[in-house]
Amino acid sequence: MKIFTTVKDMKNFSRECHCAGKIIGLVPTMGALHEGHLSLVKASKEKCDVTIVSVFVNPTQFAPNEDFDAYPRTFEKDVAKLKLLGVDAIFHPSPEEMYPAGFSTYVNVEGGLTKKLCGASRPTHFRGVATVVTKLMNITQADESFFGQKDAQQVAVVKRFVTDLNLSPKVNMLPIVREESGLALSSRNAYLTSEEKISALALSRGLKKAEATFFAGEKNSAALKKIVADELATEPSISADYIELLKYPSLEETEFVEGESLLAAAIFIGKTRLIDNIILTPNS
Numbered sequence: 112m113k114i115f116t117t118v119k120d121m122k123n124f125s126r127e128c129h130c131a132g133k134i135i136g137l138v139p140t141m142g143a144l145h146e147g148h149l150s151l152v153k154a155s156k157e158k159c160d161v162t163i164v165s166v167f168v169n170p171t172q173f174a175p176n177e178d179f180d181a182y183p184r185t186f187e188k189d190v191a192k193l194k195l196l197g198v199d200a201i202f203h204p205s206p207e208e209m210y211p212a213g214f215s216t217y218v219n220v221e222g223g224l225t226k227k228l229c230g231a232s233r234p235t236h237f238r239g240v241a242t243v244v245t246k247l248m249n250i251t252q253a254d255e256s257f258f259g260q261k262d263a264q265q266v267a268v269v270k271r272f273v274t275d276l277n278l279s280p281k282v283n284m285l286p287i288v289r290e291e292s293g294l295a296l297s298s299r300n301a302y303l304t305s306e307e308k309i310s311a312l313a314l315s316r317g318l319k320k321a322e323a324t325f326f327a328g329e330k331n332s333a334a335l336k337k338i339v340a341d342e343l344a345t346e347p348s349i350s351a352d353y354i355e356l357l358k359y360p361s362l363e364e365t366e367f368v369e370g371e372s373l374l375a376a377a378i379f380i381g382k383t384r385l386i387d388n389i390i391l392t393p394n395s
């Protein structure tokens with residue numbers, strides 16, 4: 112397994128792969144890898160000849176008051192996990208390599224896609240995500256890219272700019288990997304105390320209850336959101352950032368679940384912000 116830290120070396124590797132007629136898969140991550148990330152790697156290994164995993168805690172997607180410095184960095188452990196899965200290359204650049212002096216070009220997806228849900232409380236987040244993912248796609252010359260439904264809004268944003276900017280990679284979305292308890296795996300779960308981890312289960316529990324009620328025939332957005340809100344209210348240590356039900360992937364408002372819809376929530380528990388969602392599909 113190769114580890115590249117410069118754009119030049121990463122590009123050379125990708126060029127050689129393409130010259131040999133190989134299909135390249137890219138899995139963008141910020142490291143602190145868990146089974147959720149590894150499910151994306153496995154999907155890429157299945158679909159592509161060559162899998163590149165980027166491990167880069169991207170400063171431009173964090174606001175100054177957010178957890179960029181505290182974000183878990185476990186590179187040696189990540190390398191061992193990726194080696195076991197037979198990954199071909201890791202791209203692990205420094206912030207200076209990705210954003211050298213003079214850097215001043217950003218990718219900005221306009222409108223509700225980046226302003227709603229996480230975009231409301233993190234107004235510069237998706238500009239950072241869109242910029243770094245565009246750069247990673249260009250550097251690796253990927254044919255396929257792999258993202259988790261855990262960040263369903265991110266996938267909608269990525270699909271939008273890949274289409275708008277005529278980028279090459281196909282965008283694949285993989286299901287959320289959860290602990291047996293229901294808690295969605297997240298690098299930020301490392302911030303939770305054992306009590307907070309138990310309290311946090313109200314989030315997945317609320318979404319699951321709403322999903323069951325939806326399958327039982329409830330299509331009203333307000334009613335489904337209330338089920339999540341009521342479940343979160345059972346845990347005094349949780350404050351909700353948002354609970355939304357929107358059409359997916361357009362993220363347009365909808366009073367009733369008619370087509371594919373995203374029921375998504377973000378919560379604060381202690382200092383930690385967690386997100387989770389389910390996609391509701393009528394007649395599924």
Ligand code: AMP
Nearest residue numbers: 140141142147258259261262287288296
């Ligand atoms: P991150 O390192 O948090 O930026 O995540 C990198 C990729 O892994 C993103 O596409 C995430 O959506 C995906 N991911 C994170 N957690 C999970 C999970 N529990 N299940 C599936 N994919 C995940």
